[in-house]
Amino acid sequence: MRTIAFVTLGAILLRGSLLNSGIAQGQDNPVLTHIGHVLDSFQAAPNQQGLLPTALAEAKIAMTHAGLALKNPDNLDAIKLHAGHVLHALDPTVETTGPGQGFGVKRAATGVAQHAQLAGKSPGSGFVVAAKATQVAGAANNAAKRADEVIALAQKARAATSAAEAVAAMQQVNTAIGAMTNGVDTNKNGEITWDAPEGGLQQAQEQMQEMRKAATT
Numbered sequence: 001m002r003t004i005a006f007v008t009l010g011a012i013l014l015r016g017s018l019l020n021s022g023i024a025q026g027q028d029n030p031v032l033t034h035i036g037h038v039l040d041s042f043q044a045a046p047n048q049q050g051l052l053p054t055a056l057a058e059a060k061i062a063m064t065h066a067g068l069a070l071k072n073p074d075n076l077d078a079i080k081l082h083a084g085h086v087l088h089a090l091d092p093t094v095e096t097t098g099p100g101q102g103f104g105v106k107r108a109a110t111g112v113a114q115h116a117q118l119a120g121k122s123p124g125s126g127f128v129v130a131a132k133a134t135q136v137a138g139a140a141n142n143a144a145k146r147a148d149e150v151i152a153l154a155q156k157a158r159a160a161t162s163a164a165e166a167v168a169a170m171q172q173v174n175t176a177i178g179a180m181t182n183g184v185d186t187n188k189n190g191e192i193t194w195d196a197p198e199g200g201l202q203q204a205q206e207q208m209q210e211m212r213k214a215a216t217t
Helices: 002-028 030-039 051-070 076-090 105-121 128-156 164-182 201-216
Strands: none
Touching: 002 030, 030 051, 030 105, 030 201, 051 076, 051 105, 051 128, 051 164, 051 201, 076 105, 076 128, 076 164, 105 128, 128 164, 128 201, 164 201
């Protein structure tokens, strides 16, 4: 009986040790750490939110002000004001003041790509996580590239000498922000893929969710 009791106690202690070890590995796992930086929390981001939520929030602010600019098609000063707000949400190093979070879509999207790739290259990431990392990075980098397009268009609106010229530029801004955020079906096949030139922040988010699932199952 005493031998059985010792064996049972040993099994319980061993099981507890393995569980505790698993928790520690999860906390210190670089794959999960980088995934967390993208989806959950990044220290330098506003309110320490994830890089992808930051990018999406800044994109929403940019879209809001692009829309507000188009509600005043005869008011050149108002259009230029909202074009500046778009710039601030896209890249606060270009326009330092505005209603954005002070981080910018471009910086956040670039960070998404970087940390997804770091997760994919980390020890123990596995084939699926590495493949998803490539897809996330493709969509996020494409969004960052589109952010540059939006910035150029918003700057064009701010340099306009007529309301009609500014409106035309802001209409392009509106379209480009939509593509940056939601992706765009450039080849008209009924599907938006993660890679250039179609992918956007939404496609990065979809692939990140699959990446996390692969890393935790």
